[in-house]
Each structure stands twice: as structure tokens, then as C-alpha cells.
Amino acid sequence: MKIGIVGAGMVGSAAGYAIALKGTASKIVFVDYNAALAKAQAEDIAHAVPFASSTVVMAGDYADLKGAKAVILAAGVGQKPGESRLQLLARNAEVFRQIIGKVLDAAPDAVLLIATNPVDIMTQIATELSGLPPTRVIGSGTILDTARFRHLIGEHLGVSPRSVHAYVLGEHGDSEVLCWSSARAGALSVKEFSAQMRVPLTEGIKAKIDDGVRNAAYTIINGKGATWYGIGAGLERLFRAVARDEQTVLSVSIVTPKVEGVSNVALSLPRIVGAQGVVADLFPELDDAEHEALGASARLLKTTLDALEY
Numbered sequence: 001m002k003i004g005i006v007g008a009g010m011v012g013s014a015a016g017y018a019i020a021l022k023g024t025a026s027k028i029v030f031v032d033y034n035a036a037l038a039k040a041q042a043e044d045i046a047h048a049v050p051f052a053s054s055t056v057v058m059a060g061d062y063a064d065l066k067g068a069k070a071v072i073l074a075a076g077v078g079q080k081p082g083e084s085r086l087q088l089l090a091r092n093a094e095v096f097r098q099i100i101g102k103v104l105d106a107a108p109d110a111v112l113l114i115a116t117n118p119v120d121i122m123t124q125i126a127t128e129l130s131g132l133p134p135t136r137v138i139g140s141g142t143i144l145d146t147a148r149f150r151h152l153i154g155e156h157l158g159v160s161p162r163s164v165h166a167y168v169l170g171e172h173g174d175s176e177v178l179c180w181s182s183a184r185a186g187a188l189s190v191k192e193f194s195a196q197m198r199v200p201l202t203e204g205i206k207a208k209i210d211d212g213v214r215n216a217a218y219t220i221i222n223g224k225g226a227t228w229y230g231i232g233a234g235l236e237r238l239f240r241a242v243a244r245d246e247q248t249v250l251s252v253s254i255v256t257p258k259v260e261g262v263s264n265v266a267l268s269l270p271r272i273v274g275a276q277g278v279v280a281d282l283f284p285e286l287d288d289a290e291h292e293a294l295g296a297s298a299r300l301l302k303t304t305l306d307a308l309e310y
């Protein structure tokens, strides 16, 4: 199964590397307006393939996306130290105006997987520009924040992050909502797990984990200029759910008819993902503060999009 990746920078190449190592696609095609970069990334990743899989990795033009099952959109600018994701909006909206039509001309049946920030609003813009059903235009949303949340809970409780079932919802950004009320480790609530394992989970520790998740991107960008491994693996996970028609629950962003009283807004909820894209939305049980925070996140995203002329 073929995948296209438009934007062969750090995020696009990390996604391609993860897909090639796991052999999730039979072919990866990188497209970038910096054609030399796309070619170099394809060649470098192709040299990893003999150690891991049989994926064919190449660089090409938009026409080479023909037949792709999915196309990852990772083109555009990223945050500089101190910059928020929302501050990228006008520049990256212009990039999507340039590329969405070309992607669809070549691969009209592809599921679009959006990574470019601010990812929720870029997902909404991609949905509008493409005219595709919202279920086929999926933002990586809080897939990465959910992984960060599970990592930090698992690290604190001394359990594998894969045994932690917890979600971050809303914006992939400063207003995101960490859902503590439904967080579980194994089959236990994290509160019960911490009591049985005698590992305190105080409000102070929860606040520290919240800070670690919410501000991870800022910390990493200060240290190395950008983030790419986490989202690269997240995009592979999302593509795998599509490629294998898995019906897997992932926290991803699509334009959603109604969330906490806000209409037609793209943000993350747990959603079932399969070959055609998002199959169903799941509205988790939230406590009052989480409902309020999700509503505030939805309103922020909607207001920001409404203020953009594109």
C-alpha cells in the first residue's frame, strides 16, 4: 500500500522513517518544494530499509502520489522558540492553499493525514479546501499529547505506558485537556492503581504531569529546535490504523458537528479509525472541570479560525 508524504522536513522524514522501519507501506513517496531535500530524505531512509522491511522509498512530484491510500501533509513552518502553534496559522494556511488541490488531483481517493500546525485549524482548512468528507481528513491532533500523557503517568506509576489508558482531548496546543477522571492503568483507575501500588498520585504530581505534557513541545524546541520522533511514530500509528482497517481508537482531530455547544470545529476526541478514515466519534465521560475546559478549547479554536481570512 502506497503513502505520500508532502513536506520532507523533520516531521515528514520522521514519519517516513517510522513507516519504512515497520514496513507499514509498500511504497513511500516524498514530495517537497525543496526537491533536493525530498530526494536526500528518500535516499537516506531507503538505506535503512534493508535492515528492517521491503518498503520502496522515493521522492517525486505530485503526480507520483497517484494511487496513494493516504497522504501525510507535513509541509509548512514550525514554531521558533517561544512561538505558539496558533502563531503559525496564516503562513501555513497559505501553504495548504498551494498544495491541497495538487494532492487531490493526483490522489482523489486518499485519506489525508494532517500534521502541520496548528494542526486542528489546518485540518479544518484542509477539509474546506478539499471538499472531502470530514471523516477522510484526519489531523494527528492530540495523538502525540496522549502519548506524552501515557509516558509520564506510566513513568510515575512504574508501569508500561502501553498499560496506561488515558487521553488528551481538545486542541493540540496550549488549551488541551488532560482527562484524569477517566485515566486508567490496567483495569484500575489511576487513583486505585496508585493506592494498590503505594505510589502517591497527589494534586502536585498531577500538576507536574500536566505541565510536562502541555509544555513538552516548548521544552524540546528550546533544546533542539523542533520535535519529530514522537509525531513521526504517531503518524505511523495513524497510517497503520488506516492501512490495515484496524478500527483502532485514537485521539485525533476532525471537523466535528457539535462539541460542548460549539458547532463545526476540528479538535481531538477518541475516535475509531479504519480504512475509510474516522468511522465513529466517542464522547468520553468527563467531570465538570474537563467539560468546561473542552468547551473553552473548542471556543478558542473556533474563534481563531473565524478571525482568519483565507
Ligand SMILES: NC(=O)C1=CN([C@@H]2O[C@H](COP(=O)(O)OP(=O)(O)OC[C@H]3O[C@@H](n4cnc5c(N)ncnc54)[C@H](O)[C@@H]3O)[C@@H](O)[C@H]2O)C=CC1
Pocket (backbone or CB within 6 Å): 006, 007, 008, 009, 010, 011, 012, 031, 032, 033, 034, 037, 074, 075, 076, 077, 078, 079, 088, 092, 095, 098, 099, 114, 115, 116, 117, 118, 119, 140, 141, 144, 172, 226, 227, 228, 231
Ligand atoms: N502535529 C504535531 O503533533 C506536530 C506538528 N508539527 C508541525 O509539522 C510542521 C512541519 O514541521 P517540521 O518538519 O519540523 O518543519 P521543516 O521545516 O523541517 O519541514 C517543513 C517542510 O515543508 C516544506 N514546505 C514548505 N512549504 C511547502 C510548499 N508550499 N510545498 C511543499 N513543501 C513545502 C519545506 O520545504 C520543508 O521541507 C510544522 O507546522 C510543525 O509545527 C511538528 C511537530 C509535531
Ligand SMILES: CC(=O)C(=O)O
Pocket (backbone or CB within 6 Å): 079, 085, 117, 144, 216, 217, 227
Ligand atoms: C511541535 C508540536 O506540535 C509538538 O511537538 O507537540
